[in-house]
Amino acid sequence: MNCNLLKFSSGFKFHKSLIIVLGKSSFSYSAVSLKNKCGSKGPPWRVMFFGNDDFSVKSLQMLTSKMRTQTIISKVDVVTTSTGNGVNVKNYAKQEKLDIFNWPVNTTLLDGKYDIGVVVSFGRLIPERIIKCFPQFDVGEIVRQHSCSVGKDETADELKKKLSDMGGHLLIDSFKELTRNLKYAVPQSEHGITYAPKVDKTLSIIDWNVMDSNLVYNKYRALCGLWPLTTTWHGTPVKLLKVCNYQMSNAKTQLQPGDLVYDKQRKKLFVICGGKGGCVSIEKLKIPRHKTMSGKDFFNGFVYNKPISERKFDNTQ
Numbered sequence: 001m002n003c004n005l006l007k008f009s010s011g012f013k014f015h016k017s018l019i020i021v022l023g024k025s026s027f028s029y030s031a032v033s034l035k036n037k038c039g040s041k042g043p044p045w046r047v048m049f050f051g052n053d054d055f056s057v058k059s060l061q062m063l064t065s066k067m068r069t070q071t072i073i074s075k076v077d078v079v080t081t082s083t084g085n086g087v088n089v090k091n092y093a094k095q096e097k098l099d100i101f102n103w104p105v106n107t108t109l110l111d112g113k114y115d116i117g118v119v120v121s122f123g124r125l126i127p128e129r130i131i132k133c134f135p136q137f138d139v140g141e142i143v144r145q146h147s148c149s150v151g152k153d154e155t156a157d158e159l160k161k162k163l164s165d166m167g168g169h170l171l172i173d174s175f176k177e178l179t180r181n182l183k184y185a186v187p188q189s190e191h192g193i194t195y196a197p198k199v200d201k202t203l204s205i206i207d208w209n210v211m212d213s214n215l216v217y218n219k220y221r222a223l224c225g226l227w228p229l230t231t232t233w234h235g236t237p238v239k240l241l242k243v244c245n246y247q248m249s250n251a252k253t254q255l256q257p258g259d260l261v262y263d264k265q266r267k268k269l270f271v272i273c274g275g276k277g278g279c280v281s282i283e284k285l286k287i288p289r290h291k292t293m294s295g296k297d298f299f300n301g302f303v304y305n306k307p308i309s310e311r312k313f314d315n316t317q
Contacts, residue, residue, distance in 0.1 A: 042179065044074035048114040048134075050103075052081055054088045055121040055160060058168040063118065064096050072175045077114075079105050081124070107133050118171070141185035144174050157225030199226065206231045206240075208258035208271065209315050213278025217245045220280075232314040233287065233302065241292060242283035246270045258312040262299045269295030269303070271313060 047067075049060055066073045077099040080089045093100050101109060103124060110133035117134045119126065146166060150159060174181055204227040206216060220229050220243040228239040246268065248261075255261065257274035270281045282295040293301070303311050 043072045043175070044070055045072065045115040045175065045178075046075040046113065047073055048077050048079060048110060048117050050079045050117060050119040050122040050124075050126070051089045052123050053121050055164045056089050057092050058164040059118070059120045059171050060089060060092060062168040062172050064098065066172060066175070072172075072178075075114075077101065079103055105130065110134075120167070120171075141187050143181045143185045144170055146170055153221070155221045155224035160225065199223075201227050204228065204230050206313075207274075207315055208313060209274040211273055212275035213245055213273040213280050215275065216273055216280050217243060228286070234310070234314070236287055238313070239286040240282055241285055244281045244283055246279050246281035248279055256312070258315060260299070260303055260311045260313065262296075262303070267296055269299045 047063060049056075049063060051057075051060060060076075060078070063073060063076050067076045078089060078093040079101045080093070080103060082090070082102045090100060107129055110130065112133075114134065117131075148162065148166060203219065204223055206219070206229055208231070211219075216229070220240070223229065228241050229243060231238050231240065248263075248270070255272045257272055259272040260269060261272070261279075262269050268281045270279045272279050282298070284292055284294060285298055286292045287298075287302075
């Protein structure tokens with residue numbers, strides 16, 4: 001991805017069911033009527049929060065804080081999974097003594113008891129029978145949104161934390177003037193929409209022959225927090241835990257993709273990349289049965305004793 005041009009918008013999707021959906025890359029909203037079968041005519045709102053991972057926690061924290069004041073929110077209950085990433089949301093909910101419902105939740109526990117459903121990084125398909133427990137449902141317009149630029153060296157993990165905080169504040173802003181926000185909502189644009197492929201572990205595999213330094217570095221940035229980049233060293237799997245773009249001081253035309261070179265002056269281990277060329281430095285890595293080590297330690301312990309022709313990462317897994 002061209003991260004100098006990439007921008008993320010942060011927000012929430014208000015369906016006619018007043019379900020708020022917060023995604024991790026682009027977010028939008030829709031206007032709805034506040035007439036609902038719960039009988040609520042306005043704030044403070046009764047909220048059911050659907051969330052699982054650490055991205056969700058910031059929004060739940062801010063909702064809970066507002067609930068304590070009993071101004072715009074009167075009640076916050078939580079639906080989450082009982083295992084995996086749900087432990088983050090569940091632990092916070094227990095700490096704050098919020099009512100917790102394990103997924104899948106029984107509709108009898110929802111129907112007529114809540115004004116708004118808030119969905120933040122839930123990771124589960126919410127069936128129609130649950131959606132119908134909230135006021136009317138439909139695809140809608142943008143209520144509030146915010147965008148932020150992505151730094152040229154910013155990783156997905158860093159961006160995730162930034163968007164989590166930004167999304168939490170935007171969520172509360174949406175509640176503060178919800179009636180007005182819904183009234184002046186605007187249609188979502190049908191242009192500039194893109195679809196991202198499913199991210200899986202195979203994307204972490206590096207082919208040094210075809211991938212240039214920018215592609216390898218951007219892969220590292222994009223997968224940071226999910227999976228480390230992977231390659232092999234003489235048949236042994238290697239996890240590259242920290243990778244940086246690197247400029248060689250002296251070009252060596254005889255070097256081939258995958259070759260490992262140690263820069264004694266800068267004390268950096270770098271790898272020659274294919275495609276349009278360039279190289280990346282290896283700051284931290286991990287191999288089986290060994291502790292995490294620096295590129296320098298890996299060179300001294302594994303690379304130095306090999307003939308120069310064998311100082312390279314393999315292209316096959």
